[in-house]
Amino acid sequence: MSNLCHMGGVVSATQNLAGALAEKHDVEIVCLRKSRDESYFPLDPRVSVRVLTDLRPHSPVSDLDNPLIDQFPKVYVYPPTEKKPWISRLAELRLLEFLATTDSDVVVSSNPRISIMLAYGRSDYLRVIQEHSMPAIYAEWEKKPLFKAYLSMDAVCALTPEEVESLAKQVPGARNRLAVMPNCVPAAPVVSDGAGKVVIAAGLLKENKNFAALIEAFATVVRKRPDWKLRIYGEGSEKANLRKRIEELGLYNDVLLMGPAAPVTPEFSKGSLFVLPSKREAFGNVIVEAMAAGLPVVSTDAKYGPRNILTHGEDGLIVPVGDTDAMAEAILELIEDDDRRKRMSAAAVRNAVRFHEQASRERFEAILHDALARKALPAEATAVMDSRGSVRIDVGELPAQAGGITVVCRRPGRTEVEECFPVSAEGTAVVAWNGALPEGTWELSLRSADGHEVPLHVDGYGCDVRELPHVPLPREGERAMELLLPHRHVDGRLRIRSVVRESHVEVGELKAGDERFEVRTRYWGGEIGPGARLELVQRKDKTNVLSVPVQTGADFLVTASVDFRTLVAKHEGKEEIWDAWLRPGADAARVPLSKLATDVLQPINVFTFPRPRVRIAPDSKNSLPARVGRRAARIRKGGTDVPKPVTMVEIRPYFTSDAQLAFKTVGQ
Missing domain, CATH: 2.60.40 (Immunoglobulin-like)
Structure with a gap:
């Protein structure tokens, strides 16, 4: 991990899984940096922690005086806008040393940038990536090297089946090592009795979490049930905006911004209902935490976590993202039906078990078992x-x-x-x-x-x-x-x-003379009949066709002569491409001229030919620039620039990416 000194779902989920695995395995968490004495979340005492850089000024092993602590890393990627390194060159070097010397059987990355580093580790231990977000939304500077790293991993875990499907499309080469691994969320120490008339919400106060929509919805709830209150736990950049909106709606007695709580789970027991209003939610640890504490959940159908945790109508209600009316209606539905709310409360506790320690450990062990089987x-x-x-x-x-x-x-x-x-x-x-x-x-x-x-x-x-x-x-x-x-x-x-071709024209030689190209081919799978010809078809206008007669010889030989000036006479505009086909008879279907009986995969890069240039005279009668000059022509055209008349056309024969012969004419 990058660090344990952060109040976020990734830290919580990683520490929870480490504790679950410690029931049967030796587990160590490796942190690239440490800036405070304690994590915000409890850590199983059986799990050891190794810190690669200590940034605490009072620590006896502080690394703040190491000159590498202020240098940017060279392998660990970071945002182009980063002014000061979050992960230093010192942390990077120590991580590389760990990856080169560890005697671990499995090394798991819980951070996309560390996952890129993990690709540099040895291959004799299992290398596993855990994605806790949606890689599709990562910036290109991070996503490109990350997806490359996937290809050398033994397993790549995503939170939901939808995210696994998405990654399979984005990184097809990693398709066979993808696995679903939801976050590990432990059982709650205290369960709500459902008596408190309090709706709970929790998370980082940022725009994506959409607490503003919940406040709007709760304004409707209060008008019908003024005896209920809303408590929002968390800290973040949106706090001031949320406070302002609460005051504008006159909800300052009804909606309370509680600030951060670590751990937050004991606070859930004070409520009777939990709401998650997010626009996007890769998983949603708080949903499971609330369920474990006996709270039915009203959640938006955010991609993709809630629908993989909740069963609509059984342990919660799922509403469309951004529909505040539907959210208010769902909250009121559960507030006003005590019996249903209590039934859903019991179901929530039962259904949360599949994300607790034992289930998570067994799920992760199965992923490792499959990875070992693949590695064999x-x-x-x-x-x-x-x-x-x-x-x-x-x-x-x-x-x-x-x-x-x-x-x-x-x-x-x-x-x-x-x-x-x-x-x-x-x-x-x-x-x-x-x-x-x-x-x-x-x-x-x-x-x-x-x-x-x-x-x-x-x-x-x-x-x-x-x-x-x-x-x-x-x-x-x-x-x-x-x-x-x-x-x-x-x-x-x-x-x-x-x-696989029923008929095929294999290009043998293309020779450039003073006035024409000689094309020598072999035609297999048919007979040359009356009206046979080579056809050069303009790619952008396939009705524009240049036909050239062919000659036949022994051993399937078919030859044609393409005159430079005949081809140039068909040229219009800046560039034109002409694909080459053989029509074996007057009414026969075209067959492409190709270069396929070779071990050269990309003929375009290997088989190159002379590029003759043909001089042409401007059309003095019809060319406006020729008649009045380019400056006057530009004035007559309302200031639009008039290109110089084409006086030279270069002919460039080449093989396309599909290995078909083509001619490009370029005006100069």
Whole structure:
């Protein structure tokens, strides 16, 4: 953790979970900084605390005189606007030392910036991240390195199923290590008897907690039930604004700003109802604390915590965010029905148990058990292509207890479609060249029979495609082109690109002469008939087509000649892109000219060609600038700048990201 000297839900939840785990495990909390003698929340005496930097002036081991205490860290990320380091270079160095030398079996980060640091730790212990908020709302400077860190973790915990689903979409590579882990909230020492005519609310007094809406709603409540009072516990930047609104509404006898209370749970026993008015609430520890104290809860349907804690109509009522009328109605509904409120009170105590120490410990132990099972699976692989184009995946020695292990292929970022291939006892799976994978790029993982899964990685030597030049093309059968290309992605993941085409035009050579390009291709999967032609289709206006006749030769050869001036004559504007297609016959469907029978994944970066420039004469009859000059033309156009007439067009042949041949014409 960054520190224990903060009155917040993360500190409370982390200390609670540490105490729950201490029932069966040795647990230590590591704090990057300490600025006060005691935490605001009770800590189980079985949990030890290690402080990396002591910022207490009176402490005999104070680090305030260390010159590194005022230096910014180099790895630990911080806001660009931070004027003085909250976490110093000294704390960062000591954390790195801890991560390099600890004998822990599991290291858990409860802070996103520490989670980034955890990625630098050794991989022989389990590395676990606990998210206590919504990473989607983090700033880019924090979110980008954090999501990268997820990929090296053994488990990433989020508070709700909705947040797990959100993270799976944002970081698909971490999808198989995500788990739901709600905050741990202990049982209440004192339970309300439901006799007090007091509504309780608690939290940081900041705009997102929306206590202003609760005050507005309570104005309606007071008009009908003036014998009830509202107590709001907490401190924060909105306190003055809330006080002003209370006075404006004349509620100063009815709504009390109680200030902070640590612990706050004993205060709950003085009330009979709890309200949470938040606009956004990743979990809501106070909801569980109130339930444990026997208070039914009225809560907004804030994303995403309340709906995962409360059961509407059983232990509380959930109302739309920002609907003060609905909030007032729900509060009055429970105030005016004593029997129902007491039934919901009993249900709240029962339902809060699933967030108490034992349930939380067992839930977290299950997450660690799954992480250990995944860690036992091989994560490194090799991929070898044979002379027919099939790919053999070798993962090495399998765990002794493993059975039913498969290689799973999915399209990156998608989970709805998967192709599976059994792994033999020797650790080998075969992806056959014919029909095994539909066209597209596929990412590979290893999955056990009990559902544990790890992404497969390869090193620079891991993909052997030496047989690619010997693979027979075209294929015999319905599809002229079926080719698998295993490769290492930039993140180290093993991927396979699959090309499946009933007909295919493979670009062989593109030669630039003095006046034209000569395009030499191989056409597989069909016959060249009358009316066959090469077509250059303008991308922004697909009705604008330049047709070029083709010639055929032996061994599927198809050639065409693209005249520079013919192409330039079609040019308009600043830039135009022309995609190249073969139309094998007058009425036949187009087939793209592509570069796919190669181990080059990005032809655009490798196959480069000359860029001829063709000079053209301005249209002296129709060009306004040519007739009256650019300055006069600008005046006639109401001050709008008139571009210089195009006198030169450069032709740039290239392969697109889909490996299709295209020509870009650029006016100069």
